[in-house]
Amino acid sequence: MNASSLRAGATRARRRLAVAAAVVAGAVVVSGCSASHYQRVSCSSHSRQSIFVLVAQAVPSATLMPCANPLPGGWSVGGFEVRSGLTRFWLDSDRAGARAAEVRLTGSCDVAGATQLPSTSRGWPPVQRYEAPAARQPPATVRYYRFTGGCVTYRLTFSRQSAPALFDQADQFLGFTTRSRYVNGVRKKQGLTLCGAGAPPCRG
Amino acid sequence: MATDGAGTSPSRSLTPQRGPGGGGRRRRPSGEPPPLPRNLGVSGRVWITLTASLVAIIGLVLASQALASGFDRWNAAVLRGIVAIRTGWLTTLMVGVNTVLTSQWTIRVLRVGTLVALVGLRRWRHLGVFLGSVVVVELSAYQLALLVASPRPMDVRVIGTWEGFSFPSPPVAALAVTLVGMVYALLPPGQPRSWGKWAAGATLLLLGLARMYLAVDHPTDLWSAVILGVSVPVVAFRFFAPNEVYPVTYRRAKAAHLDVGGRRGQAIRTAVQEQLGMTVLDIQPVGLEGSAGSTPLRLRVAAGDREPERDLFAKLYAKSHVRADRSYKLGRTILYGALEDEAPFQSVRRFVEYEDYTLLRLHRVGIPVPAPFGFVEITPEREYLIVMEFFTGAQEIGTAPVDDRVIDSGLLLIRRLWDGGLAHRDVKPANLMVRDGRVLLVDAFFVQVRPSPWRQAVDLANMMLCLAVRTDAERVYRHALRYFTEDDIAEAFAATRGVASPTQLRSVLKQDGRDLVAQFRALAPARQPVAIQHWSLRRVGLSLLVLALAVLAVLVVVQNWAVVA
Numbered sequence: 001m002n003a004s005s006l007r008a009g010a011t012r013a014r015r016r017l018a019v020a021a022a023v024v025a026g027a028v029v030v031s032g033c034s035a036s037h038y039q040r041v042s043c044s045s046h047s048r049q050s051i052f053v054l055v056a057q058a059v060p061s062a063t064l065m066p067c068a069n070p071l072p073g074g075w076s077v078g079g080f081e082v083r084s085g086l087t088r089f090w091l092d093s094d095r096a097g098a099r100a101a102e103v104r105l106t107g108s109c110d111v112a113g114a115t116q117l118p119s120t121s122r123g124w125p126p127v128q129r130y131e132a133p134a135a136r137q138p139p140a141t142v143r144y145y146r147f148t149g150g151c152v153t154y155r156l157t158f159s160r161q162s163a164p165a166l167f168d169q170a171d172q173f174l175g176f177t178t179r180s181r182y183v184n185g186v187r188k189k190q191g192l193t194l195c196g197a198g199a200p201p202c203r204g
Numbered sequence: 205m206a207t208d209g210a211g212t213s214p215s216r217s218l219t220p221q222r223g224p225g226g227g228g229r230r231r232r233p234s235g236e237p238p239p240l241p242r243n244l245g246v247s248g249r250v251w252i253t254l255t256a257s258l259v260a261i262i263g264l265v266l267a268s269q270a271l272a273s274g275f276d277r278w279n280a281a282v283l284r285g286i287v288a289i290r291t292g293w294l295t296t297l298m299v300g301v302n303t304v305l306t307s308q309w310t311i312r313v314l315r316v317g318t319l320v321a322l323v324g325l326r327r328w329r330h331l332g333v334f335l336g337s338v339v340v341v342e343l344s345a346y347q348l349a350l351l352v353a354s355p356r357p358m359d360v361r362v363i364g365t366w367e368g369f370s371f372p373s374p375p376v377a378a379l380a381v382t383l384v385g386m387v388y389a390l391l392p393p394g395q396p397r398s399w400g401k402w403a404a405g406a407t408l409l410l411l412g413l414a415r416m417y418l419a420v421d422h423p424t425d426l427w428s429a430v431i432l433g434v435s436v437p438v439v440a441f442r443f444f445a446p447n448e449v450y451p452v453t454y455r456r457a458k459a460a461h462l463d464v465g466g467r468r469g470q471a472i473r474t475a476v477q478e479q480l481g482m483t484v485l486d487i488q489p490v491g492l493e494g495s496a497g498s499t500p501l502r503l504r505v506a507a508g509d510r511e512p513e514r515d516l517f518a519k520l521y522a523k524s525h526v527r528a529d530r531s532y533k534l535g536r537t538i539l540y541g542a543l544e545d546e547a548p549f550q551s552v553r554r555f556v557e558y559e560d561y562t563l564l565r566l567h568r569v570g571i572p573v574p575a576p577f578g579f580v581e582i583t584p585e586r587e588y589l590i591v592m593e594f595f596t597g598a599q600e601i602g603t604a605p606v607d608d609r610v611i612d613s614g615l616l617l618i619r620r621l622w623d624g625g626l627a628h629r630d631v632k633p634a635n636l637m638v639r640d641g642r643v644l645l646v647d648a649f650f651v652q653v654r655p656s657p658w659r660q661a662v663d664l665a666n667m668m669l670c671l672a673v674r675t676d677a678e679r680v681y682r683h684a685l686r687y688f689t690e691d692d693i694a695e696a697f698a699a700t701r702g703v704a705s706p707t708q709l710r711s712v713l714k715q716d717g718r719d720l721v722a723q724f725r726a727l728a729p730a731r732q733p734v735a736i737q738h739w740s741l742r743r744v745g746l747s748l749l750v751l752a753l754a755v756l757a758v759l760v761v762v763q764n765w766a767v768v769a
Binding site: 040050054057081082083084085186191192193202203204 | 362
């Protein structure tokens with residue numbers, strides 16, 4: 001084999017390598033390696049692709065973070081948005097339509113005019129619940145869940161009166177997970193500090 | 205008849221003969237690259253390698269939690285060192301830099317400005333590559349962010365606003381693809397593009413420093429975003445709009461004309477030497493103003509065993525010319541129906557093979573055309589150069605003296621075409637040369653064998669018009685009767701209206717001021733005009749298809765507008 005043949009062979013090999021790398025890149029990007037929207041916001045999620053560390057960074061003062069309990073048939077997590085100061089995810093229903101329910105976490109919320117409901121606590125710090133006066137046209141329900149350092153606004157595009165069965169289902173979706181769980185997890189796995197509530201002060 | 209691999213034949217008297225071995229010719233061995241191999245360039249290969257490395261690292265990080273934690277700790281250590289220098293004024297400055305450079309308005313103005321500029325410059329290919337790069341980078345960054353799901357930096361206080369996962373940094377990738385796309389789509393190669401690259405690099409560096417200072421992104425987020433945002437447009441432009449074929453230039457030049465300096469110039473010399481056995485001493489563009497479908501060149505070749513040092517004429521054809529020819533014919537088919545009565549070419553090789561064949565054919569029936577030397581391959585299926593005799597001492601008919609001898613010569617040329625069952629289809633002053641009182645015909649690309657009678661009639665009328673512009677209609681008509689009947693001439697001018705004449709001839713007639721077509725029609729017997737517009741199912745179907753594709757293209761742009769702008 002002469003030098004030119006070797007050069008040509010090397011050129012072909014490089015070309016094949018480049019094509020293979022591009023194909024792998026494309027395959028990785030478009031493959032189903034990503035977790036589903038539900039897996040990312042599920043209360044029982046252990047996926048490293050869950051959004052809760054990011055949520056803890058978005059609203060660092062919040063001691064609790066909203067999550068989704070298992071969904072009955074006809075419901076799915078439509079999408080989520082996490083950015084500094086705000087986190088929200090929404091659920092689509094085959095009966096009530098897209099974005100039939102939306103969960104929003106912020107540092108605080110205005111509950112003036114809302115009726116306080118009995119507090120709830122299922123293994124997490126106490127949460128104060130409020131419900132805004134029901135809108136009739138179009139029917140909608142807005143609930144607030146206040147806790148140390150944060151507030152969750154839970155908005156439904158229907159009311160108990162307009163869709164009682166859906167309302168009962170939606171009442172079960174919203175769950176909470178504690179920030180401290182992720183603070184401890186990051187410290188243990190990576191040896192780093194997830195800055196904010198429940199963590200030591202960070203640099204800068 | 206025996207022919208060699210390049211299509212030359214023993215009958216070509218001007219072809220140099222240099223002994224039994226092909227005299228200076230060399231067969232390219234299998235596997236050896238062609239004279240001008242398709243090349244992504246050093247930077248293109250570097251960016252492809254970086255992208256491949258990035259993909260490999262992502263795969264490893266996803267597979268190994270320990271490796272991911274290692275990267276996190278390294279990122280945190282770097283950022284701890286950077287945030288240690290935070291001071292009031294510097295923080296204000298960095299917040300400002302980050303706000304301005306990552307603002308959706310900044311990106312939007314840059315992208316929309318580039319799109320408007322490219323539309324204004326009618327640089328459609330660059331426009332498509334720019335849009336494609338932006339869409340690919342935006343969607344890839346989004347998908348990668350979901351896949352890797354990297355949170356924002358830890359251990360340090362984050363200043364400023366952010367959105368979504370951090371790897372790869374979406375605003376940095378968006379700015380990178382925009383700036384690099386602008387550099388390749390708008391700036392000519394050389395110093396302007398070099399400055400543009402430095403400016404884009406400096407801007408990205410400044411933004412990267414600002415985002416690390418504010419601890420909004422990890423160093424790896426920024427590095428991966430730059431790799432993604434730079435490699436996609438660099439490779440896309442090098443691959444789909446290489447500067448050698450689609451040059452970015454602001455000189456007043458036709459897009460069809462390719463640069464014949466640098467690598468291409470060297471490739472032409474090598475190809476002509478190896479495939480035709482001639483040593484090229486100099487390459488000069490020639491007659492660019494009269495050519496829109498190729499790059500015409502004058503090659504100065506060294507003396508051979510039997511020939512002195514001399515000039516040859518050559519035409520460089522590239523894939524862009526095939527596409528332009530296809531669009532031209534499609535447009536004419538939609539506008540005029542059966543005016544273009546031949547199918548478009550499917551490849552550059554077919555292009556040059558056809559012109560080589562028509563030259564040989566014309567040569568054989570005694571039409572005075574340049575003696576063909578065959579063609580050479582520059583880049584397989586992408587670029588070919590057809591080489592022929594250069595008419596030394598000939599003048600274009602528009603500037604040469606035109607006497608009775610020249611008139612007869614021009615008319616006789618058309619008579620021979622008719623008798624040979626041929627039509628030239630592009631008879632215009634730029635394609636008619638005069639030497640020693642004889643009309644010579646150049647550019648055989650549009651020649652048709654067994655054409656429609658209408659085509660042949662149009663050739664006659666165009667030749668008579670070319671001759672009459674330099675003399676007068678009555679004199680040309682009188683001479684024409686020696687070679688054609690009155691009915692032939694009547695048919696020619698019944699067939700020739702508007703678009704049937706080449707653009708250059710129409711322009712010359714307009715400048716002349718005399719209504720020569722009307723004068724010829726008055727001289728010839730009366731005849732009903734030959735219809736140019738022909739309706740057919742194919743024409744209707746093509747028109748509807750083009751309309752549907754245009755609507756689809758607009759819809760695609762509208763649907764992806766949110767991603768782009």
